[in-house]
Amino acid sequence: MRVNLKTLGCRLNEAELETWAQQFQAQGHRIVPDDDEADLIVLNSCAVTQDAVRKSRHLIRRTHRENPSAKLVVSGCYASLNPDEVRQALGVDLVVSNADKARLVEIARESLDWQTMPAFSAEPGEASLFSLGRQRAFVKVQDGCRYRCTFCIVTLARGEETSRSVAEIVEEINTLHSQGIQEFVLTGVHLGGWSKDAGLRLEHLVSAILERTEIPRLRIGSLEPWELTEAFFDVMRNPRLMPHLHLPLQSGSDSVLRRMARRGKSADYAELVARARSACPDLNITTDIIVGFPGESEEEWRESLEFIEAMAFGHIHIFGYSVRAGTKAAALPGQVPGPLKKIRTQQLHQLAEKHKRQTLARFVGREFPVLWEEGRPTREDGRRWFPGYTPNYLRVETLAEPGRELCRRIESARLIAVADSGDHLIAMAY
Numbered sequence: 001m002r003v004n005l006k007t008l009g010c011r012l013n014e015a016e017l018e019t020w021a022q023q024f025q026a027q028g029h030r031i032v033p034d035d036d037e038a039d040l041i042v043l044n045s046c047a048v049t050q051d052a053v054r055k056s057r058h059l060i061r062r063t064h065r066e067n068p069s070a071k072l073v074v075s076g077c078y079a080s081l082n083p084d085e086v087r088q089a090l091g092v093d094l095v096v097s098n099a100d101k102a103r104l105v106e107i108a109r110e111s112l113d114w115q116t117m118p119a120f121s122a123e124p125g126e127a128s129l130f131s132l133g134r135q136r137a138f139v140k141v142q143d144g145c146r147y148r149c150t151f152c153i154v155t156l157a158r159g160e161e162t163s164r165s166v167a168e169i170v171e172e173i174n175t176l177h178s179q180g181i182q183e184f185v186l187t188g189v190h191l192g193g194w195s196k197d198a199g200l201r202l203e204h205l206v207s208a209i210l211e212r213t214e215i216p217r218l219r220i221g222s223l224e225p226w227e228l229t230e231a232f233f234d235v236m237r238n239p240r241l242m243p244h245l246h247l248p249l250q251s252g253s254d255s256v257l258r259r260m261a262r263r264g265k266s267a268d269y270a271e272l273v274a275r276a277r278s279a280c281p282d283l284n285i286t287t288d289i290i291v292g293f294p295g296e297s298e299e300e301w302r303e304s305l306e307f308i309e310a311m312a313f314g315h316i317h318i319f320g321y322s323v324r325a326g327t328k329a330a331a332l333p334g335q336v337p338g339p340l341k342k343i344r345t346q347q348l349h350q351l352a353e354k355h356k357r358q359t360l361a362r363f364v365g366r367e368f369p370v371l372w373e374e375g376r377p378t379r380e381d382g383r384r385w386f387p388g389y390t391p392n393y394l395r396v397e398t399l400a401e402p403g404r405e406l407c408r409r410i411e412s413a414r415l416i417a418v419a420d421s422g423d424h425l426i427a428m429a430y
Helices: 009-027 048-066 079-082 083-087 098-112 156-157 164-177 202-212 232-233 254-258 266-279 298-311 338-362
Strands: 002-005 040-045 071-076 136-140 181-186 218-219 244-246 282-291 316-319 366-373 384-389 395-400 410-418 426-427
Touching: 002 009, 009 040, 009 136, 040 048, 040 079, 040 098, 048 079, 048 395, 048 426, 071 079, 071 098, 079 083, 079 156, 136 164, 136 410, 156 298, 156 316, 156 366, 164 181, 202 218, 202 266, 202 282, 218 244, 232 266, 254 298, 254 338, 266 282, 266 316, 282 298, 282 338, 298 338, 316 338, 366 426, 395 410
Parallel strands: 002 040, 040 071, 136 181, 181 218, 244 282, 282 316, 395 426
Antiparallel strands: 366 384, 366 410, 384 395, 410 426
């Protein structure tokens, strides 16, 4: 059977896609990159915002329209929160909730009544990530969240916290590394909650992976800032742990943070960031900000902008607040009008772009090992532009000579200029 896998949303969804790909291949099925050649399509949906819900609905409709003969399985947060709505969508054959995701391949086989093809019908050693055109692996180590931020619907969709064992995680990483994957990203809903109930912390997992694998690059996914400890800062000094942290802030105003039910104040966040940057001078810190949270006054917005200005983030994911039924924030008074949210979002985009350009400029003239990705189509002179990422997750591009292949390799490059667009660096690969 030819299987096509699609996803919207977070890196955790990406990690689950990879797990399903390996399971399908183990049963003899083939992963295909295009849905028009698939017999079975699996879609991992998202519901983090109302826009994500809209995109999930659109993707379901488009997928069925483009290949109406394929069986369509839908999972993910949108499917878990709205199972009846998804079941009634045109073309959907099966809905698998987040609670049953680990058994998706088994459930699909039983419910859709397909025959397992002979073993080893997939190419030996073929990494499913490569067949999907990816250069790094997202590894799910944890699911669910014990906290209840008032804006978050994902905690409802994902349920209680569960963690994978060190042995299981290490085995998956070593298997993918043997297939040529060079970089791994640990993901989870509440990543810092990994095995906390068992008396362990994330730094224990990171140390175990670095000790029991030979992977050259390990990244940490989105991590709540209050999970940073002195022991974690010590682990960060290992050169195989990439110097990039995505620490969601959500707002720079303490009164807004209280209404969000966040677990720290802006001063706590600033102190943690200072300690992290001291432990790792090349560290790139990125964040999430919600604009227009209920009740956000002009004074609170000014406080937030001033704090964000002081933090000088390398990149900001900006979300305009949208009402999510089932969350506490949906019932809060003082919903911010759409036009005002748009103005504030534009202000934040301008600040974020300035900081990103400054961050990139700080590294011009330096040399870094870069993990290169798929090159753009060949130019008339035979040269190709290859994009890639430095250890601290700065996007770079280099122009390679005819015949030179960089994709999926880690090669040194000198950063020579900030691109005119201000969103990446121009590099010279050696």
